[in-house]
Amino acid sequence: MQVALVSVSVLFSALPVAAQAIQVAARVTQPVDIEDVVPLRGHTHPLAHPEHDRGPAPDSLPMRRMLLILERGRDQEAELRQLLDEQQVKSSPNYHQWLTPEQFGKRFGPADSDIQAVTDWLTTQGFEVNRVGAGRTVIEFSGTAGLVRHALHTEIHKFAVQGEEHWANASDPRIPAALAPVVAGIASLNNFPRRSLHRRVGTFSRSKATGEARPLFTGTCGGRPCYAVVPGDFATIYNVQPLYQTGTDGTGQTIAIVGDSNINIQDVRDFRSAFGLPANDPQVVLNGPDPGLVPFAESEADLDVEWAGAVAKNATIALVVSEDTEASFGVDLSALYIVDNNIAPVMSASYGFCELFGAGFN
Template identity: 45%
Template sequence: MMSLSYAPRLQQMLLRMLLVALFAALSAPLTHGQAATQVTQQVDTRFVTPLKGSVHPLVRHGAIDLGAVSNDTPTGRITLLLKRPPEQEQALQQFLSEVHRKGSPTYHKWLTTAQFGQQFGVADSDISAVVSWLESQGLKVEKMPSGKNVIQFSGTAGQVGSALHTSLHAYSVNGEVHHANSSELQIPAALSPVIAAVGPLNDFHPKPLSHLMGTAELNPKNHQLTPQFTLSVPNYNLGLAPEDLATQYDITPLYNQGVTGSGQTIGIINESNIDLNLVAAYRKLFELDANPLNPNLPQVVVDGNDPGVSGASGEAYLDVEISGAIAPQATIRLYISGGAITATDSAWRSCAR
């Protein structure tokens, strides 16, 4: 059986900004030095400035406030996005333009994470100032990637609320219980030049716009597809196989030259885990593996908490299966994460009513 679904991609601003530092290759020239220091004043927590737009719209409109989460509720990892100086941001945008432009001296000369941090990362002194503030609030710094553009930290709901001058609440939205910060986050004014965003401190995740119509059965002998559901358009039983993709995108000449993706890696980011048995069945159905007993299955890389198989799985299956169909010998890596905030059922039961 095979599933029929269509899922448009959901991209988030924070994720897009973090991905800039994931390019990896050799020999990109470093033409810019360490960023200028932006934190020029002593950090005084009595003077704060808001991070505008840090309250989710559903909290302001339509959500039923169920009360504050218990202060000892663990938050899980939270991402703090650093902000580079304007001249450095301009240099980064110029680099991204040149590295994608054919004929440029830096065309496709990607940076390693360390090179990115050296060339476009925030100044070490600024990072130290932010880390010192987080630790002074009782928060634990979990990770500081060498790209020098984010800091990941964790703590409890009480510690995070105190540090960011907010409170984490439980909310009821359309019969579902969610949690989020109840007011705009506030950070020390002295750190505002270097902190772009924090969080998000909510679990209002985007929901796929796709709709799973059902399953269909493919007869491998005559290639006929029989839907196990009712279609509004009669005799419209079409499926998309790897051979169709090769024809539509004129990939066959590459295959004739022996190009199969061998030695290449394709990275895919999603919000859902997958069942590798289903991917193996897909690859077996379309005979994508030279050795069916040792299928070239994707590698699932979990960053932080495992989100499990969720409503976003349709896009994840689509991406890994089609990528593996186009480049059957490439290494496919699916990067997933359960998000920042983690709250237990007991925490919700302890919410004030």
């Protein structure tokens, strides 16, 4: 089974001024008829199976922060792919030239009238439109299971899988056919979790007299030894020390970490102290309510923050935390927040899930 890392690809690319002024053609050209609908195929989670079904959710069940993904036109997609190539060619005028999210949206997002058509449809169906992403790739909206049933023509059910209960749509949603040219899909309508990928190997202790840590953990990977490493090991294995010696240590840079749990800052301080790293507390940015310390997710956030700061030891580490909802994964919401607010030039996401579990447009 393949595992796809959860991430949001962010491209902020530079274009000649004349190109930025090109008007984007509207693709919603017909009146929106809520009775004329088409399915968003591949949007039912594989674990939302009849054998696990425990019945429909109450209409009042909140469905918070759903993410409607907007589609680029074919010409836009072709231009974007060309631009991706040009960004890596030193002789190109677009080499390493970046756009802000707003500039990206104006060039590669739908026309204003298309976005207006989608948001008008959502609001007339009773949903609250929370925001349109600055990059014009996503619309965040909230509502209830009843509104989802009425407007998206699918029921939210409770599913019991391996001792856990989750909410999920029981069938593929449907949207007005007139909007299909600009709607790629909905990121999710379920709260089946994506899993943190860390594995606990044990507990070590350090001698106060010698500074030596024991035990040294060794596992197996594909029949071969795998060694647990610490920051000093990483610096040696990947020859980072020469960079440190020339002052390339993350100073002046920011790395944004996506998360769906808060952390105990003292854990990061203890990690840095144990491995001789300079004091450097991370920033914690809350995107919505504070979910607190979430089991498993907290450990994943700890590792991500600690190791980003272990390699780029003087960089600013910003952990963006978003609460999971009935419909969306907090890590996705955090990634979008990082992009929309231009938090950092580098974003790290370590969560994974089987590719089969992604929506059909992914």
